[in-house]
Amino acid sequence: MKLSIKNLYKTYGGFQVICNFSMDFFYDKIHCVLGPSGCGKTTLLNIITKLISADQGNLEEVEKKTCSYIFQEDRLLPWATVEENILFVLEGQYKKVEAQQIVDEYLSLVNLSKFKNYYPEELSGGMKQRVSIARAFAYGGEIFVMDEPFKGIHLALKTTLIQYMIDYKHQKSRIFVFATHDIEEALSMADYIHIFQGPPLTLKKQMTIDVPQSQRWKYKDKMTEYKEILLQNSAAKDHI
Numbered sequence: 001m002k003l004s005i006k007n008l009y010k011t012y013g014g015f016q017v018i019c020n021f022s023m024d025f026f027y028d029k030i031h032c033v034l035g036p037s038g039c040g041k042t043t044l045l046n047i048i049t050k051l052i053s054a055d056q057g058n059l060e061e062v063e064k065k066t067c068s069y070i071f072q073e074d075r076l077l078p079w080a081t082v083e084e085n086i087l088f089v090l091e092g093q094y095k096k097v098e099a100q101q102i103v104d105e106y107l108s109l110v111n112l113s114k115f116k117n118y119y120p121e122e123l124s125g126g127m128k129q130r131v132s133i134a135r136a137f138a139y140g141g142e143i144f145v146m147d148e149p150f151k152g153i154h155l156a157l158k159t160t161l162i163q164y165m166i167d168y169k170h171q172k173s174r175i176f177v178f179a180t181h182d183i184e185e186a187l188s189m190a191d192y193i194h195i196f197q198g199p200p201l202t203l204k205k206q207m208t209i210d211v212p213q214s215q216r217w218k219y220k221d222k223m224t225e226y227k228e229i230l231l232q233n234s235a236a237k238d239h240i
């Protein structure tokens with residue numbers, strides 16, 4: 001099953017960032033997008049999550065779905081505690097006790113149970129980012145849109161979260177759209193890697209990673225081959 005966006009256009013005051021761009025997103029899959037800084041990745045993610053509107057294009061299928069968005073920056077409510085920040089997105093969906101259980105579950109996932117009553121200003125940048133990851137999973141949108149979500153997060157937790165994402169997409173049948181500048185990160189989790197160039201945004205190359213995620217450590221040669229293909233691509237090279 002898939003969702004499609006078709007023939008998308010977006011201009012900022014005469015500057016065209018997206019021109020006739022189309023893409024398919026598959027359920028139960030992680031789509032990693034790579035592309036040089038300024039090519040239009042965040043603009044595309046903002047359109048998918050309805051934060052901004054496209055000038056033109058067919059987005060109906062995507063617009064009907066709920067989205068969990070992890071931004072490049074944390075975007076927490078500064079006047080609310082960690083717990084309240086997550087409860088905020090659960091409002092109206094669950095009874096109070098149930099909502100609190102969900103908050104506890106996801107704060108535990110990101111190792112922040114002890115910081116439930118802290119305010120964002122009392123947390124480090126990486127801790128704030130972990131709260132926004134917990135908030136996104138607690139909300140559980142049909143499409144997860146993640147814009148470099150693991151910046152400032154140490155390797156052990158990052159590995160746990162990547163595994164969590166992989167299990168989650170299967171169990172809950174979700175679409176993940178993940179923008180990253182890290183080729184290793186993309187190779188460790190992606191089902192599809194889309195290499196963008198722009199502006200205006202175009203799809204330069206698309207790769208399907210045909211090694212099962214659970215077994216990638218066994219397929220070192222295959223992963224090296226993929227990495228070489230990615231590095232040969234000039235748009236991907238701009239990332240490192």
Ligand SMILES: Nc1ncnc2c1ncn2[C@@H]1O[C@H](COP(=O)(O)OP(=O)(O)OP(=O)(O)O)[C@@H](O)[C@H]1O
Binds near residue numbers: 012015037039
């Ligand atoms: N609100 C805006 N007004 C005018 N121009 C904008 C606006 N937002 C983005 N742009 C321009 O659109 C282009 C694409 O920006 P965008 O943030 O989508 O790139 P990106 O690929 O996400 O970059 P990065 O990897 O650095 O986050 C850039 O040239 C940027 O200057």
